[in-house]
Amino acid sequence: MSESKTVLPWMVIRQDPNGNRYRVGRYATRAEAQSMAERLGGGRADGAGAEGAEGAEAADGRAQERRYLVERLRRGGGDHA
Known part of the structure; x- marks a missing residue:
C-alpha cells in the first residue's frame, strides 16, 4: 500500500x-x-522580508514591522523557512 503525499x-x-x-x-x-x-497580524505575499505596513507608523516614527510572511515552497529546497 502506497501513501500519497x-x-x-x-x-x-x-x-x-x-x-x-x-x-x-x-x-x-x-x-x-x-x-x-x-x-495573525498582517502578511507580505512576496516574502521579501519584514517591512513596514503601508502607511502605518510606530510611536517613534518608524514603520511597524510585518511579522508574518507568505512564501512558496522552493522546489528541491526542502521546507526550511
Whole structure:
C-alpha cells in the first residue's frame, strides 16, 4: 500500500525583529496562506522580508514591522523557512 503525499506549497512564516524565521503553517493555496497571515497580524505575499505596513507608523516614527510572511515552497529546497 502506497501513501500519497499531499503537497502544501504555500507557507506562512513568522519573522521576529532579529530576522529569525519560524514556519507557522503550510497551505494548499496562496489565498489560504495569505488569509491566515492577515489573521495573525498582517502578511507580505512576496516574502521579501519584514517591512513596514503601508502607511502605518510606530510611536517613534518608524514603520511597524510585518511579522508574518507568505512564501512558496522552493522546489528541491526542502521546507526550511
